[in-house]
Amino acid sequence: METFKKVLKVVAIIASIAAAAAGIYFAVTKLLEKKKLAKENETFTFTNVENDLDFIQTPIEQVEDEAIAQ
Secondary structure: OOOHHHHHHHHHHHHHHHHHHHHHHHHHHHHHHOOOHHHOOOOEEEOOOOOOOOOOEEEHHHHHHHHHHH
C-alpha cells in the first residue's frame, strides 16, 4: 500500500506540472494573439492633409517614406 501511495503522489505531481505548463502555454498564446491584433490595427494612421478638418487614412510605411524623403 505504501508504494501505491508513492506512485499516486508521483502521478499527481506530474499531472500538476503538466497542467501548469498547459496554463502557461494558453496564456502566452492568448497574449501573443492580442499583440498581433494590436500590431495589425497600427498599420494605418490619420494624417493631416490640407487643414485640421480634412483627414485621410494612410499606411504608416508611406508616411515614414515621405518623412524620410523630406
